[in-house]
Amino acid sequence: MLSTERGVRARAAAIVAAVAVVAAGCGSSGNAAKDESPTLVAYTGQSSDYQINFNPFAPTSIGGTGTIFQTLFFYNIVRDEEPTPRLGTQFAWNADGTQLSITLREGVSWSDGEKFTADDVVFTLDMISKHKGMNSTGYAGRATAVDDTHVTIAFDQPSFVDGPSVLGKTYIVPAHKWKDIADPAVAVVKEPVGTGPYLLEEFKPQAYTLKANPAYWGGEPAVKKIRYLALSGNQAGTTALKAGQIDWQTGPVPDVKDVEKSYPGYKAVITPVNQIALVTCSSAPLGCQGPQTDPAVRQAIYHAIDRTQLNALAFEGTGRDVSPSFLLPDRDGELISAKLRQRTAPMQPDPARARQILEGAGYAKGSDGFYAKGGKPLSLTLKTVSGWTDYITAVNTIGQQLKQAGIKLTPQQLSWNEFVDAKDRGEYQLVIDSLYQGPAPDPFYVYNYFFSTAQTAKVGAKPGPNVSRFSDPQVDQALDALKRIDPADTAARQPHLETIQTRIEQAMPYIPVLTQGTINVYHDAKFTGWPTDGDRYAFPAVWAHPDNAEVFLRLKPAGR
């Protein structure tokens, strides 16, 4: 029944033997089958097993957007340039933005051999209109196929700014495959048929593999196989990177300054796109509470932050300048207004200025070193999400910096759930978050998402992205005007952009911190052709789509 001493020894021996056998046998399992062409292993940060779904409209689609399915055009958000033709070759708006005419590429076939025609485009757009659950861009047009290669979309309102969503973020699916699907919004697509440069070769829960499409209309890509891995997060990604098991990863890695030394064969490119800001619940009329509703406090914080130190300690020097206009200095440099007090936020703290602003607004320094006004201490809470490694360090650092300036800042870490809830309800004072870009390299989107009254709501009600409850009628008017102007007409747009910029610099509902450099580490020794600082042909994040397809198309195995 129970083992005797002999039994214990026997069991121990059996286990040791088993381990030895397994270890010996597994020596060989480490070698993948050696292809003629190397496989590119990409890690998107997937932290649990993949559940197969290549439906490009599902919010949890695991991939294939850009690689298997394509859009009509590709908008590069990191460079101010014209969109690149993909399934479409040309498009034109009418004068008041209510009609969009698109010319499609000829000679394109689906991966099952059927021809790609305008009917597929119309079908896709109609499907989105019909099933509201798929309409994640607010598409409100009516599409018609003029002939096999021309499509016209009619809108009720001037819809210049909705163009990039339709043209650049809507993935075209084959009508002949999708027309029989009863509920396409929730369909699980296991065998995707697309027009793109890659096909699905194999799916396993911890990795799926794409293979090059020999019949691709642009020619078969040089990288023949791409494998996407599921690991368990940043830590696992870094470990795998060090072991040379991943070829492309986006996210913070330790020692990113010396990537070439710490990860031999790899290079890093840092692309500043998302703008880190301290989001404040700024509007007392809309129900916000706390010292941050006073613009003077927000300005003081803006001047008190030591951005150089922050960049060094929390972001390993990968942060870049940010502008109080929230335009990207690299991409939108010409659009930055000369009327701004400061073109970019100061990298050095200006404690004298901060003191001046606070004392001018009636704050007095107490004996404990912190400012107070009317008996109320200048004490704020700053919320962040546990798990955002760099932000947590940043928040702690900022707290220390503001202490020097006499402002008491208490960092609070919350779970995702609470964080999202706090922003939604407006029950926060400061929150660290980033302002993201829209579907095209056009500053309109940032302003529309984060500064327009239409996207906000009172404290307690659910807002859109404008959680700061900022509401300014002049800004709203300018945004309205921008919607009616053709984006190509920069001269007509500029005055409105300037209005917006100056208003938001004054109010500063979002206190700019730094522009976050999205860190990309790639295996330069294995593949060449990656986007670099000198050639930003796409946003080089591994999870960006359809940008990642653009990268794959340009890559070549090294030495070929």
Added chain:
Amino acid sequence: MTLQPRADWRHLVPRWSPKLAVGSALILTITLCGLVGPLLVGDPDRIDNIGLTPPGGGHLLGTTQTGQDVLAQIAYATRGSLYIGLLVGVMATFLSALFGIVGAYAGGVVDEAFSLFSNVMLVIPGLPLVIVISAFVPPEQRGVWTVALVLAITGWAASARVLRAQTLSLRGRDYVLAARVAGERPWRVIGVEILPNLLPLLASQFVFAVIAAILNEAGLSFLGLGASSSSTLGTMLYYAQNGFALQRGAWWWFVPPGLVIALFGCGLALVNFSIDEIINPKLRDLRRRVGAVARPATDPAPSPGDGVVLTLTGLSVTYQGERPVHAVRDVSLTLRRGEILGLAGESGCGKTTLAYAVNRLHRPPAEVTAGSVTFHDRVAGDLDILALTPEELRAFRWSKLSMVFQGAMNALNPVLTIRAQMQDVLSTHRPAMSRAARRARCVDLLTLVGVDPRRLRSYPHELSGGMRQRVMIAMALLLDPQVVILDEPTTALDVVVQRGILREIMRLRGELGFAVLFITHDLPLLLEVADRIAIMLDGQIVEDAPAEDVRDRPRHAYTRRLLGSFPSLTGERGAFVRSGGVS
């Protein structure tokens, strides 16, 4: 039935031992670090541009990714962790005491309800509970109290089950029943009778709760769900993980917090051992046996020739300790073949110790300090029992000398059938016997003692007390021993059964011819059945004579007192109460 005395407070204090010393030292050191440390070190939150640096140059334990001093952080973090551990320990112990003890004591519906509640709480997963409860606590209070509350709420249930089980068992004890019958109020009964006896268990559960709290908080913090606005060892580990300490090889950042937790837990565990020893004194560490216990050299008694089977010469047994107890002092006895020698005396005089020592069944701290035990085997001659090797002793036991123990209630293995327990004697001592022969022998002996052989299939608890005792006797005779030692064989049985058993023994002795050493406090019984009687007082034999002589001409004063203290069934009304003198 004996009434257990109220818990003596002195018995609740742990005995000193190396484990307790090391454990207390660890706990004390770490607690001091937590209390006093923050006053001695710098500011743990001060950031510095030097970034991640190894130990040295002003930072004894190096710095973190933002240039914060690790040593300072450890001091504050220790304090934070200890605070949480203490908080949770107290809360969880209180809750488990409430639901475990009160529920079990109250019994009935309350007990069922509380027990159901405990089981359900055991099942609720703690992780989402953390988040839910966090949302209801105002942000200023959030942090230590939130996490502590959640850990306490999710951690009390297991402890409650343990306390409930113990309380249920205590509830049935005599002194509790006595208190209830006396009309004491429930709270007083719980507080005065039950709680003190549960104190060691409560203390042990408290220590477990503290260890578990610190470990769980560390785990929660590691997942990023911990007390965010406070500093504990768990949050330090979280930040270390956050800052890629492992990948960067910054061992000075993630090793110390874990080490402190480990050492503290270790200290608590060692202290818990000492508490365990209070609960169960048998757990006390034995002094390492450095070899066989040295036995004073005495010559074995020479063979007396005239049918003596067992000789004890000057046997002394002492319980070693701070104050040695001389349980058996210089005892010399002879047992002749086929004779019934009675050994009488009051409880605690050393009779059982003597019996065990004869068979070398005594265990440390009992030690034979002088004398010899010689067995005069019919076949093999004289055997010096105290000098036998372990293997020889094993072969000797039961085959030459067997025992029937006091209270067969517990002398039979509850999880084996009667057949298994009887047969293993045969298969060990007579390996050559076939299965059929073994079975036949068991059947024979059971029939001999008057037990239905079908009972071979039964388990001990299925037999009555009297039957069990008969089985024990049958078992004792399996190998045809030459001596059978009976230690109070009928004390726990009613007089009718007692009569029957004794008659069996006499009959068997007549048939099989073994000698009997009959140990009891019941002198009148011995006067009836024994051939010779020895009286024992305080470890010494004060009288040793044939039974008639003891009855008619007792020589020792104590013997006279013993004889005089048994009530008489005949005589005048009220005259049964003896004065203690000779009638």
Added chain:
Amino acid sequence: MRYYLRKLAFYLVALWAAVTLNFFIPRMMPGDPVDILMAKLQQRGSGVDPSARRAYELLLGTDSDEPLLRQYLSYLGNLVRGDFGISVSDFPTPVSTVIATSLPWTVALVGIATVMAVLFGIVLGVFVGWRRGTWLDSLVPATTVLSAVPYFWLALILVAVLGSALGWFPLLGGYDVVLTPGWNADFLGSALYHGVLPALTIVISSVGGWLLGTRNMMVSTMAEDYVLTARAKGLRERRVMVWYAARNAVLPSVAGFAISLGFVVAGSIVTEQVFAYPGIGSKLLQAVQNNDYALMQAIFLVITVAVLAANLAVDLLYGIIDPRIRTGG
């Protein structure tokens, strides 16, 4: 018979209570699955149009203003039918699929490691308790110290030493991703290989508890009369140790073991975090962070059923191994 019926009724009540509580807990959590989903998509920086909110609400079906009671009743109904709904965090995979793919990993790794720890602990505990006063006594504090070490910290150290520094074992994952899961030698071998470090961590840190408990019970048992009788009977030492002492001493440990097995799932969360193991613990964490009600409820159900079933099994098992209960009732 009445005893068994009462026990069964008790467990059914406990099951209902736990299920109901598990229904309410996720709904009391702050945040809304749609918001969280959008926040997660936005974190990637590729931007999500604000109009996506409405679309996702419809998609995920979380826009319900249904009264709570109606939701509860349909939840119970679905439970009985075996329909656990669709996972929000792995949309649109059904929850039962998510659990079916991840549960075996947890059961295999953590379950087997726990069984190993229990067996080692009990066997060693029997020996340590039997042979008191020898060097074996030092095993007790040694293993208890190991139990006091924070489990994940031990895991990190093992990974750093055995995985990174010495490179003897893989650092993370359940198996080598190039292999196909299935009953083939390559995959099973790889799975075993990847399972060594996690299993080692579990065994090292939990063996102490079992050892201590068993040893204490052995010490108590050895003072019992029947052990004394066994020794007096001149039985071989091994027989006394196993059949008389240990057989009685480990009964309580069996109860503890069955119950601890029920908690394997809940306790596997940290393990799977550290080792990136594709088990159900990481699914629970994912569900919690995404307010994925359906997945959370299903995993809670798994834990609840496991614990209650373990309790029930223990009660039944006791009847078998302890004859006093079986025949005495």
